[in-house]
Amino acid sequence: MNLVPFALYVVAFVAYGWHFARRTPVIGRTATTLLVAAALAHTFIIGMETMEAGQVPVGGATSFISMFVWLLAVAYLYTEVTTDERAMGVFILPLLIALQAIPALKAPEVHSAVLRGPLFGIHVSSLLFAYASFALACVIGITYMLLFKEIKTKHLGVFYTRLPSLQVLDQMNQRAIVVGWVFLTIGLVAGLVFAIQAHVPSMLSFEDPKIFVALICWAVYSFELFAARRIGWAGRRTAYLSALGFAIVLLNFVPISYLTSSHKF
Amino acid sequence: MRLLLVGISHRTAPVDVRERVDFQARGLELALRTLASRKPGGSAGEIAVLSTCNRAELYVACDEVTSTKAELLSFVSAFHDVDPVVIQPHVYDVTDLEAAKHLFRVAAGLESLVVGEPQILGQVKEAHHAARQAETAGPLLNRLFHSCFAVGKRVRTETGLGSGAVSVSYAAVALARKIFGNLDGRNVVVLGAGEMGKLTAQHMKSQGVRNVTIVSRTMAHAARTAEAIGGATAARWDDLDSALESSDIVIAATGAATPVLTKAHVEAVMRPRRGRPLFIIDIAVPRDVEPAAGEIEQVFLYNIDDLQASVRENLARRASEVARAESIVDEELGKFATWLRSRGVIPTVVALRQSFEATRRAELDRLDFKLSTLPADVRDEARTRLDEITHLLIEKLLLTPTEQLKSIGDPETATLYAEAVSRVFNLADGSAERDTRDSGLGTRDPGSEARQENRVEPFSRAKSRPGEGRSGRSR
Numbered sequence: 001m002n003l004v005p006f007a008l009y010v011v012a013f014v015a016y017g018w019h020f021a022r023r024t025p026v027i028g029r030t031a032t033t034l035l036v037a038a039a040l041a042h043t044f045i046i047g048m049e050t051m052e053a054g055q056v057p058v059g060g061a062t063s064f065i066s067m068f069v070w071l072l073a074v075a076y077l078y079t080e081v082t083t084d085e086r087a088m089g090v091f092i093l094p095l096l097i098a099l100q101a102i103p104a105l106k107a108p109e110v111h112s113a114v115l116r117g118p119l120f121g122i123h124v125s126s127l128l129f130a131y132a133s134f135a136l137a138c139v140i141g142i143t144y145m146l147l148f149k150e151i152k153t154k155h156l157g158v159f160y161t162r163l164p165s166l167q168v169l170d171q172m173n174q175r176a177i178v179v180g181w182v183f184l185t186i187g188l189v190a191g192l193v194f195a196i197q198a199h200v201p202s203m204l205s206f207e208d209p210k211i212f213v214a215l216i217c218w219a220v221y222s223f224e225l226f227a228a229r230r231i232g233w234a235g236r237r238t239a240y241l242s243a244l245g246f247a248i249v250l251l252n253f254v255p256i257s258y259l260t261s262s263h264k265f
Numbered sequence: 266m267r268l269l270l271v272g273i274s275h276r277t278a279p280v281d282v283r284e285r286v287d288f289q290a291r292g293l294e295l296a297l298r299t300l301a302s303r304k305p306g307g308s309a310g311e312i313a314v315l316s317t318c319n320r321a322e323l324y325v326a327c328d329e330v331t332s333t334k335a336e337l338l339s340f341v342s343a344f345h346d347v348d349p350v351v352i353q354p355h356v357y358d359v360t361d362l363e364a365a366k367h368l369f370r371v372a373a374g375l376e377s378l379v380v381g382e383p384q385i386l387g388q389v390k391e392a393h394h395a396a397r398q399a400e401t402a403g404p405l406l407n408r409l410f411h412s413c414f415a416v417g418k419r420v421r422t423e424t425g426l427g428s429g430a431v432s433v434s435y436a437a438v439a440l441a442r443k444i445f446g447n448l449d450g451r452n453v454v455v456l457g458a459g460e461m462g463k464l465t466a467q468h469m470k471s472q473g474v475r476n477v478t479i480v481s482r483t484m485a486h487a488a489r490t491a492e493a494i495g496g497a498t499a500a501r502w503d504d505l506d507s508a509l510e511s512s513d514i515v516i517a518a519t520g521a522a523t524p525v526l527t528k529a530h531v532e533a534v535m536r537p538r539r540g541r542p543l544f545i546i547d548i549a550v551p552r553d554v555e556p557a558a559g560e561i562e563q564v565f566l567y568n569i570d571d572l573q574a575s576v577r578e579n580l581a582r583r584a585s586e587v588a589r590a591e592s593i594v595d596e597e598l599g600k601f602a603t604w605l606r607s608r609g610v611i612p613t614v615v616a617l618r619q620s621f622e623a624t625r626r627a628e629l630d631r632l633d634f635k636l637s638t639l640p641a642d643v644r645d646e647a648r649t650r651l652d653e654i655t656h657l658l659i660e661k662l663l664l665t666p667t668e669q670l671k672s673i674g675d676p677e678t679a680t681l682y683a684e685a686v687s688r689v690f691n692l693a694d695g696s697a698e699r700d701t702r703d704s705g706l707g708t709r710d711p712g713s714e715a716r717q718e719n720r721v722e723p724f725s726r727a728k729s730r731p732g733e734g735r736s737g738r739s740r
Contacts, residue, residue, distance in 0.1 A: 025423070164446070165445060168446045
């Protein structure tokens with residue numbers, strides 16, 4: 001079932017790539033339409049899974065990733081519609097496709113009875129929002145670096161003509177980091193309280209790599225916020241940190257979820 | 266019915282000739298009204314004047330080309346009080362679809378001195394607006410200009426013909442925008458009180474920067490330049506560091522023989538700025554800023570050669586977009602040509618409608634006698650209803666044939682159909698057939714056609730009298 005949105009994301013990516021290269025308005029509109037179709041198909045599938053499971057399917061890693069992809073697609077569509085800026089699509093979609101490949105090829109896990117209740121909901125949805133924000137920050141950071149390099153080395157080309165200004169990219173990046181950091185903090189605290197209330201000792205161990213890596217993430221983004229406000233780090237340095245931070249998030253997403261037995265209850 | 270273009274442009278005439286035939290100076294409307302009073306195109310009477318600093322062009326719908334051309338030339342020389350011998354060698358003239366193509370290319374920016382320059386479309390719009398104001402634009406010119414607006418818009422959105430700065434000061438502003446986004450509220454520091462720095466600063470000022478500070482070794486020079494720019498401030502050379510600290514853009518344009526800003530100096534200035542980017546434009550020769558200063562994080566250093574290289578690249582990119590713009594011109598020209606050809610059937614359509622209307626009138630008149638036996642109020646009611654119903658009936662019956670006739674793109678088929686319709690409905694005098702066989706443009710005088718059409722199409726019951734439909738035809 002998850003193959004349908006996956007295929008649509010791939011087609012939308014082709015359209016975004018074509019639009020990025022040729023900048024034909026019709027192709028741009030087609031790309032957006034395809035992405036909307038993909039997001040709608042994805043919404044339908046998540047809705048079906050919710051009906052089936054009786055709750056929003058975020059308990060397992062696969063369905064969490066599917067939710068994450070959906071959220072990121074919707075968040076990107078929102079920014080595209082409000083800013084009328086399509087150049088970013090070609091950078092976001094590869095991420096969506098790479099991650100959506102997992103739910104497309106793998107059936108969602110069975111949900112444990114422990115993972116219920118409002119606190120668990122806050123824990124998971126906050127982290128979803130946090131990771132989606134960090135993903136946006138990472139993509140914006142990468143485009144910042146590409147544009148920065150072109151201006152700095154005086155080879156004004158592809159990115160110079162298509163991307164918004166460095167200042168705008170920097171602001172967008174910092175905003176995404178602030179939003180992500182707030183949600184990450186809420187998500188971690190909610191997880192802590194939930195684990196204490198659930199009386200499952202394995203839930204509260206620093207030896208759980210997922211918790212450990214999440215804390216590293218929190219430290220990296222906290223430093224980024226501190227550096228931007230106190231030391232005056234901006235531009236390329238924050239862009240690097242955004243990419244680094246999201247690389248750690250991805251580490252938590254894929255290898256740790258599927259190669260270790262961590263954080264499964 | 267032909268379309269004629271007579272004009273002078275930067276391709277054919279030097280500036281001293283062009284400025285003598287500038288229509289803008291005395292206003293387009295005066296030119297249009299003066300020309301219209303001479304009735305250059307015969308009965309057609311459609312005129313538009315396009316006037317920019319690089320071209321003066323007259324677009325006229327006329328019956329006969331040679332005499333109209335002579336008439337236009339004598340108008341130009343009389344209106345501007347220039348000897349015809351002076352302008353004659355520089356004048357070009359093209360007709361029909363070639364003239365349309367020329368206007369499309371002008372609107373696309375393909376005929377401009379700097380290919381793809383953005384102002385021209387606005388000037389073409391102005392030409393059309395003036396013609397409408399002066400009531401010298403008819404169906405042909407209206408359609409022509411609307412088609413050329415479409416060309417201009419498509420070329421702008423679908424090609425890169427107008428993209429990229431093509432002068433050094435524009436290139437500097439474009440770069441500043443790419444670094445800072447908006448230039449509102451940015452501070453500019455100009456080193457040196459010379460002409461180059463002043464010009465670039467003026468350009469920045471017109472783009473909305475908040476503050477321009479002129480720093481010069483001689484305070485009096487700085488003050489004088491600041492005054493010339495207007496709203497700028499002057500600062501002493503000793504205050505250079507504090508000026509640099511609060512600045513976003515630095516324009517270095519002193520006449521110094523050695524660099525006035527070293528890498529170490531810029532590094533020292535950057536420290537308290539806490540990562541705020543600094544854009545240094547070094548337009549001085551020899552250079553004012555040590556090239557190594559460009560290696561500092563968040564410093565963007567461009568010298569005059571870098572800016573000129575970017576301008577050359579943009580010009581090359583524009584040149585590579587020309588083919589795409591040309592294909593848009595051809596595409597829209599094809600649409601315009603189809604429309605022109607479809608106008609060939611209009612006389613037949615008009616005749617058909619008039620014939621139907623005449624029959625309707627005649628039948629209503631016959632019926633009127635029978636209705637007269639009814640009581641007065643019932644009779645009036647019955648008349649109104651009958652009038653309405655018969656009118657609607659004719660409208661509906663004629664809708665499809667009209668659309669079908671107008672949709673024929675190929676002129677030969679159009680002539681065949683027009684002939685067939687004329688014969689089947691016995692549209693008597695055969696004028697329709699003659700009209701469709703006309704020139705490449707294949708149409709009659711569009712002004713009078715439209716007027717006829719307007720009169721007949723609404724079947725204006727209040728105005729028309731019995732029998733008017735047929736006998737009232739003005740050909």
